[in-house]
Every structure is written in C-alpha cells, then in structure tokens.
Amino acid sequence: MVQRADSGTASRAGAAFRWAGRARGGDAEGRPGNRSAWVRGRVLAALAVLTAALLVCHGVVADLAGGPGSLLETFLPWLGLVAVLLLGLALLRRSAVALVALLLPVTAWTYLFGGLLLPGDGPGADELLVVQHNVSDENTDPAATARALADAEPDLIALEELVPPALTVYEKTLAPDYPYHAVRGTVGLWSKHPMSSTRLLDIRPRGIAEGWSRGLRTVVHTPRGEVAAYVAHLPSVRIGASGLASARRDESAGLLGEAVAAEKVRRVILLGDLNSTVDDHGLAPLTSRMNTARRGFALSFPAAFPVTRIDQVMARSATVGHIRTLPATGSDHLPVAARITLD
Template identity: 65%
Template sequence: MSGSGTTGPRTGTLRGWRPVLRRRPRPDTGGSSRWARGRVLAVSAVLTAALLAFHSAVPNTVGRLGSLLETFLPWLGLAVPLLLVWALLGRSVTALVALLLPAAVWGHLFGGRFLAEGRGAHDLTAVQHNVSDENTDPAGTVGTLLDGSPDLVALEELTPSALPAYEKALATTHPYRAVEGTVGLWSKHPLSAARPVDIRPEGIDESWNRGLRATARTPWGDIAVYVAHLPSVRLGWKGLDSGQRDESAGLLGAALADERLDRVILLGDLNSTVDDRGLDPVTSRMDSTGRAFAFSWPASFPVSRIDHVMARSGTVTNVRTLPATGSDHLPVAVDIGLDRASGRDRGR
C-alpha cells in the first residue's frame, strides 16, 4: 500500500511536470549595432566639420588634395543631410547631436551666400564671360551680355575668326576696346594705356597671350582694369593637376601688387573658386570678390564659380549669372561700388 501510494503521486507529478528552462540572455546585438552606428556617424560628422573649418590644413603636397577640396568646398555640406538620414534610420541621438557641428560650421562659412542681394547703390556694372572658342553665335551671346547695360564687358577664348563679330555687336554700346591675344575688354568709358600682362607659365610659347591691363577713365576717376584667363586644371588619378594655373596666378598676383592705381577691377576665368588656396596670390591683392555662389561652370549643370569679378578699393555686390549662351560657361554679372576715398596713384 505504502509503495503504491508513494508511486502514484510521483507518477502523476512526473506526467504534469514540464521543465522550465532559463534561456541565456542574448547579447543586445541590435542596441550594440545602433550604438556602433551612432559612433561612426558622430565621428563622420566631426570629420566633416573639421574639413570645413580647417580645409587649409589639408596638404597640397600630394595631388594638390587641398586645392581639390577647396574647389568644391561648399558641396561638402551635402554630407550633413546624408548623415542625417543615416542617423534617423539608426535612431542615434548621439549622431543627431554631433551633426549640429558640421551644420553650424557650414552655415557660418556659406550661409550668407543665400541671402538675397538687391541692386543697391553702385557705380559700375561689369560682365565677365568665357565665350568659348566653339561658340557659333557671337551676336546672340552679346545680346545676353548686354542685358543690364554693363559698363565693362570682359571676354575670354576669343578666336581670330569670331573677334570681328564680337566687335561689331559691341561697337554701338561699348565703343572703347582693348584686345590682347584671346582676351578682350569693352567699355563705355574711354580706355588708355592698354597692354598685355604676361601670365605665361614656364615653358609656354609666347603666342599664348591671355592677360591684359587697361586704364578706364570714368567719372569717378581712373581705374586699372585687368582681364585674365588662367590655365585650365585637370583631374586625374594622381589628383588635381593645377601647377600651371597656380604659377599663372602667381604672375597675375605680382602684376596686381605692382599696380600704381588704387582702384583696380579684375575680370576673368581663373579656373578655380575663391576658396582655393591656389588663387591666394590674386585674392590676397583684392578687397572684394562677391559673396554669392553664382556657379558659372559647366553651363549645363553649374557646380562651381570659376568666373570672377574682383575689386580693390571697391565692393563687389549682387553677383549673379546670366542666361546660357553658346558657351560651356555662364556669364557672371556684378555691381561695383567704388571707394570714394581712393582713386589716387599709389606711387612707389
């Protein structure tokens, strides 16, 4: 009896018993992954901010990486929305906070270029345009350039065959001109002392003539006007090939440094942006370059402003592009306010 009584309950107990297994906690791979993604995104955001703020620290010794970065520096801001989407998908608060840093740096550097500039008080209007040596419509191109009635018109890539057409189209409105090689200047105001400016890099033939200087005699006094077309750059597997452009910029900068007139206007295709250190010999000699983006190249999808109007003892405002012509560049028009305290011969 006692055996059966003992066995019965045990058997019943065993039948109803189910082992309770404690599962070993799984590693929080999802959380760890999100944290890892957060750290990667945060580091990427800090690196983006560092490149924006300290771009001049990127060396130019190998492939001119510094100049390459600076040529397209505003576009580095695209990293912010891309990282933002990534951070939102990863639900990383750390990354979202870190993204405030590159956003703030980009806004400090370039945010002002979005501010609209009206046509306020100014003394001169100037237009700069690389017309392209393949342009088949000089008359139509000039018609676009004259919209806004500019005082000065600078053209590059003039060919001997196309030059007469440009001269004819501009003769009525801009009777004064100076042409040297493939660059030219047309003016509503009398021009004098026109001469070539030698900006040839070493090893370039003397027939390569892409710089000029003339004195414009305006109601506000004499102004030295320079027109220049610096050598093109090439992007290859070795990096940015801008050696000749940089050398030519150095020669142009030296000419600007030697200029005796206080008021100077420079117009030209400089084949880079004002952020590129390769243009430092030029930009350091001028007071104003205009703040707007006004991307001018390539005309089909502009990503960079390599066409410039700069001023010394004056302020460049209302920088804008004009409609496309038969060129691969867009024309750039600006207003210029002259410094009333200048207009003197600087002397030596």
C-alpha cells in the first residue's frame, strides 16, 4: 500500500512537472528546445526593433563622437537588407514575435524609401533634363566620356574634377551640341541655353589653400525663364582611426547653403558631387532649402559596384522628378540624369 501511494504521488508530480514545462513553452519533459513561437526569437525581435530605431532616429546618432551618424546615413537604405536577413532567420526559427517585430523596420523603410522604387513619369514638355558627373581627374578617355553624356541629350551637363589637358577635350567634344559653357576651377557647366552672370562660388573651408576652387554659379536662360544653376564639389570624407572626418565637407555644405539662401533668382538648380547622400545630416543646410529626387535610387559610387549616391541633383522652386544612372564612363563615378519641372 505504501508503494502504491508513493507511485501515485510520483505520477501526479510528474504530470505537474510536464504541465509546467509546457506552460513555460518547453516540451512535455520541460526541455526548452520546443518553445512557443511567441517565445522563440526574442533576440531577432530585439534586432528588428533596433533596425527600426536606426531608420527612424538616425539623426540622433549624428551627434555621437567620431561621426558614426554620417557613416550610417550614407548607407541607410541598406538597412532594408538587414530586415530581409532577419526575416529569413525569423522564418527559420518559426518565431512569431520576431515576425511581428519586423513590421517596424519594414514600415519605416517603406516610409523613407518606398517611393523611390516607383517608376517615374514620362518626359514632360516643360521639363529640363540635367546630367551630373564627376568625370575623375584620372579619366583616360575624356572624349568618350563627353560623347556618352551628350548622347543622353540633356539640357545641362555639370562636370567635376576638370583638369588640363582633359578640360580642352571636354570643351571641344561638347561644343557642337552645347554652345554655352562656363568653368571655374575644377567644375564646369555646359548648356544648350544661353548663360550669363557666371561667377566663382567660394565654398572653401577654413584651412584649405587659395587655389582650391570647386564651385560656380550662373544664370541659365531657359524657354521657361531664368534659372540660377549651381555646380559644386564638396570636400571628400575620410574614415580613420578617430572615426569619420566630415567637418570640412559639412562646413563647405554650410557655405553652399548660405549662397542658395541668398540667391535672388527664384528658381535654383544644384548639381554636384556632394560627397554625401541626401539622408546625411551634413547636407541639412541644402536639403532644408531644396527638394531632391522623388523617384529612383541612382547609386553612383563607386562605379565598379555602386553602393551609394553622392552625386546629387537638387532644386528650389522646381521639382526634381525621376533620377537614374547612365552607363559607366572612364570615371570612378557613374553619371546621374534627372528630370526637373520648373514651377
């Protein structure tokens, strides 16, 4: 009798242990390997929330020492791939909580970049087609580069890193289709329409020698009226042991933003290698005053495997429509072309 009682007690205790194990999300023996879908993948869920936070609050990172914010914002769209990777892992783990958490980065990414995936409208009668290209001071075939850009038949072509003797080649090759052009320092603009009031644009950061000249401003007389056109090449960003060195680029962007703010001509177009993406807080002096492309990613750098667009087209009192890349030239950048509707 004692043995049977002990056996019944053990049986009831074993049943209670198995029930408790299932309640905790384990298997019948209380092992954690078969946990509930709402318990598995909590680390993946946390990573999904972190990804969403970086997408939505990337500006907060901008204030941290070492400049990680600028680096994050340069590659911000690629956080979408992180969400895709987490989705695959969540499906593999059969984690419901991770799948629900992934709605956060997917929604944030779609809000920020989803519109860029939509197709652009067809060309309009009142549009200007513009091309922006850093042609590279090491380009071994400037004539072929010039012909490739002209084949796109844009109204305006902005070029950076113009150095002799390549500059002479660009001028000669583009002259038949672009009778108007202006060059200041290492930047230039070619136009099908007359230009006037061209001047050097001083965007030189402190500590840079006098010979540094990477900006110009001119007025283009289009069939729809005057447009102030700016061409700029901002300083490069360097990644070192102390972090991301973007101070000179940011200072130059500030000077350029002040020039745009003081511009008397209502319509303004900015074309240039800004060494920054439109999501980068370093370009806030410009993006706060001008609009950017509504359609298209147009990743332009490096040409061999483009991962970011640092070649920009912006406008004030005008709308930048679809932006796209053109075929590779002899440069380490891809050319970008955009359609601009004058308001």
